Amino acid sequence: MRHAIHNPPGEAGCSGCEQQPRCLAGRFDEARREQLVSRLRTGIRCLPRYPLFHAGDRFRYLYIVQSGSFKSWRLERNGDQQVLGFHLPGDVLGIDGIRNGTHTSAAQALQSSRVCALSLARNPESLDGLSWFNAGLLKAMSRASSQDQEHLVIMGRRQATQRLAMFLRRLRRQYRRLGWPDDELTLTMSRADLASFLGLVLETVSRLFSQLHESQVLEVRRRRVTVLDPERLRQLSEAEAVSG
């Protein structure tokens, strides 16, 4: 089995985690984190393509991305999958499972990654005294909702170039939020995944990259993208209409 999951020694904890300032649990002081220790498993390592959960799985944990990246998707009857999102450190995965206790989407690692798993108890009363935590959860879910909204706005745009430009600008924003340089983007997803995310076919996405490379907006070497002309990228993402 190529894709395995390993649990690090228990002491790994949150002390060394780079995502602490952004983390749902890390936001809070050490004492408070102690309250969660029995529900929290930190530093779970995932190899590329390792699945956190499948559609239909019973809901067990919420996952917080510590490092690396993930994709989430839904499988249709047709057989083809719709990519719902790409997830970077600080993001929460598995929210859709809370409702019925069953996941409606699937998620897997796009590269070597680490996550924390957080078990939500069945009986709500056990959360008494942890309302600070619940409030954090609410905010994390609200953020996930906003991200879905941004995705919907991208899918709503007709022009393919506009969609890709919007995606790249959004990715830059996420990089900045993480304190990473935002001119050198590393796409951890395949062209097919990106195409599904954007509501296009992979050939179109490939052509768009070539086109933006040709016109000096980007430099594209496979999955390594350098943003050369951010201003032009902005224009492309905001284009009024075709005639604009």
Added chain:
Amino acid sequence: MRHAIHNPPGEAGCSGCEQQPRCLAGRFDEARREQLVSRLRTGIRCLPRYPLFHAGDRFRYLYIVQSGSFKSWRLERNGDQQVLGFHLPGDVLGIDGIRNGTHTSAAQALQSSRVCALSLARNPESLDGLSWFNAGLLKAMSRASSQDQEHLVIMGRRQATQRLAMFLRRLRRQYRRLGWPDDELTLTMSRADLASFLGLVLETVSRLFSQLHESQVLEVRRRRVTVLDPERLRQLSEAEAVSG
């Protein structure tokens, strides 16, 4: 001013509300609802086009739809709006405002409607002892997330017919959930709103309705749609590809 908001006498409460079994707050017994009474304003009447909130507004309340219907949308720089969702009784509106305390989307009534407003306190500690309520909130937000995912799947489909068919089947499911007849659908949104929701232009949506009417799948009289052939509608929504 044509669009006004009226507060009914305080005693209106939840006792007569049809949505009780589905309501975030109504799920719980009377005693528990008492705990929320200071945060809950029930039975707020909204005339058509009445806005619950605009993008940029400070977050004050979560809204629970009691009767009628709403749309939510984002306004782009371009000036045009992307419809994010249509909301029926039992749905929660305003989730996106929790994150920063500012709404990123807007919502307004599509017809004469009623909502309940629920104020989330600034300090999380005040939620201690209300964890049962918080758990309900989590589920409601999880449901909203699932609905966004369904919307994303619709937008990902290339064929316009497929999108509309998926939308109609989804609407039927929602009608059934509410205990309404699911063969007579009343679209409370305009063709333009529906087109934006589906990622199409309104002319295309209009043509699709005519087409489905012509082929005896639907009977369409403006916003009144009768489903004549549910099986054919299913086939259209699941079509493999163009060649299928």
Added chain:
DNA sequence: CGTCAGTTTGAGGACATTCAACGGAAGTGG
């Protein structure tokens, strides 16, 4: 070095958009 998955590029065609005009319903004011 050979295989294979992922990506790029090309040619042709289908389908949704664009632009334009018309019809009908609802709402307004006399």
Added chain:
DNA sequence: CCACTTCCGTTGAATGTCCTCAAACTGACG
């Protein structure tokens, strides 16, 4: 109550964009 305006929805013709099918290329890995 009727004429008027306005909004919404429908239909038509032509254009253009993205999809489909196909083949070649690249890099990774055994």
